[in-house]
Amino acid sequence: MLDNILSIETSCDETAVAVLSQDGCQKSELVASQEYIHEKYGGIVPEVASRRHVEVLNFMIEESLEMANISYGGLDAVVVTAGPGLIGSLLIGLTAAKTISYCFGLPLVGVDHVVSHIFANFYQDCWSIRPAVCLVVSGGHTSLFLIDENENMRCIGRTIDDAAGEAMDKIARYLGLGYPGGPLIDKLSVKGSPKAVDLPRPMIRSADFNFSFSGLKTAVVRTVTKNPHLIKGSALFDVLASFQEAIVDTLVSKTIEAARFHGAHQIMIAGGVAANSRLRERMFRECSKEGISFSSPPVKYCTDNAVMTGLYGIFKLNRGLTDDMSLDAYSLFKDY
Numbered sequence: 001m002l003d004n005i006l007s008i009e010t011s012c013d014e015t016a017v018a019v020l021s022q023d024g025c026q027k028s029e030l031v032a033s034q035e036y037i038h039e040k041y042g043g044i045v046p047e048v049a050s051r052r053h054v055e056v057l058n059f060m061i062e063e064s065l066e067m068a069n070i071s072y073g074g075l076d077a078v079v080v081t082a083g084p085g086l087i088g089s090l091l092i093g094l095t096a097a098k099t100i101s102y103c104f105g106l107p108l109v110g111v112d113h114v115v116s117h118i119f120a121n122f123y124q125d126c127w128s129i130r131p132a133v134c135l136v137v138s139g140g141h142t143s144l145f146l147i148d149e150n151e152n153m154r155c156i157g158r159t160i161d162d163a164a165g166e167a168m169d170k171i172a173r174y175l176g177l178g179y180p181g182g183p184l185i186d187k188l189s190v191k192g193s194p195k196a197v198d199l200p201r202p203m204i205r206s207a208d209f210n211f212s213f214s215g216l217k218t219a220v221v222r223t224v225t226k227n228p229h230l231i232k233g234s235a236l237f238d239v240l241a242s243f244q245e246a247i248v249d250t251l252v253s254k255t256i257e258a259a260r261f262h263g264a265h266q267i268m269i270a271g272g273v274a275a276n277s278r279l280r281e282r283m284f285r286e287c288s289k290e291g292i293s294f295s296s297p298p299v300k301y302c303t304d305n306a307v308m309t310g311l312y313g314i315f316k317l318n319r320g321l322t323d324d325m326s327l328d329a330y331s332l333f334k335d336y
């Protein structure tokens with residue numbers, strides 16, 4: 001068994017490092033968020049994100065090795081996110097991983113960030129029911145994956161424009177609430193009524209498993225422009241709760257539909273938006289009604305972290321899928 005697998009994740013604005021053993025046991029895990037830096041710009045500034053990764057990554061690797069009680073010589077393999085994400089940010093993690101792999105003669109494993117989110121569901125054990133459908137919903141992606149008995153993962157639907165988290169971040173920014181918008185909307189929606197404002201559920205009845213959130217975003221802007229009283233006082237909570245409900249309705253409905261169509265016995269959710277309390281509650285309720293098992297990662301493993309990256313790396317190592325020094329970063333979503 002490999003005792004110490006170093007995992008590095010720098011796809012966006014979080015620098016994350018972990019050391020895991022091959023059985024998935026977490027020996028150390030660190031996440032340094034850059035939220036407080038990007039907050040003042042109302043969104044992520046790629047150049048700033050890369051520079052911050054450079055500043056903190058080496059220290060974080062050293063600290064995580066110390067926490068795991070090993071030195072570089074005690075490592076057995078290195079896992080790193082290769083994409084999709086911000087190219088500048090990805091290259092920082094990739095360069096560190098390749099350097100460590102080269103200097104210490106360690107196997108190198110590059111993993112896909114979107115797929116690695118699914119692995120946040122496997123953080124504790126390998127308890128699984130197949131076939132399963134997993135909704136990966138974050139700031140950069142909204143996709144549905146079908147996982148079969150052989151653990152093959154196939155993308156069966158995706159957003160054709162904005163990701164759900166991106167729509168939340170943009171609406172929060174438009175309303176002057178701050179960044180990131182998802183957690184703020186989650187918190188403030190509790191004070192409002194999800195039925196107060198009539199908003200569309202784009203593509204909810206389309207004959208595929210794709211999503212669209214761009215039109216919903218425009219509908220919110222149009223509604224509050226026509227009715228400026230809606231952003232004053234407690235009416236704002238109603239707008240936020242209704243907007244969140246429109247997103248949750250669409251995500252839940254499409255995921256359940258996909259599970260029915262593919263005969264899935266389990267639904268999983270993953271990605272930053274999977275931390276949303278209303279989505280977790282509604283998906284759990286709908287799965288119970290359908291008699292489908294439901295799995296969601298702990299909230300801290302929904303947003304970007306290196307534990308899920310490491311778990312996907314172990315999955316690939318177990319299948320002999322390693323990379324060489326030609327491993328390159330990629331920015332766009334890969335179709336699986």
Ligand code: KG4
Pocket residue numbers: 012137138139140141164165166168169180181182183186271272273274275276277302303304
């Ligand atoms: O997975 P993640 O950390 O990064 C990407 O891969 O994109 O997801 C970040 C996204 C942001 O859009 C953020 O607003 C959203 O996840 N998010 C939430 C919540 N927590 C984070 N959205 C809704 N409710 C939340 N509680």
Ligand code: ZN
Pocket residue numbers: 113117138271272303304
């Ligand atoms: Zn992510």
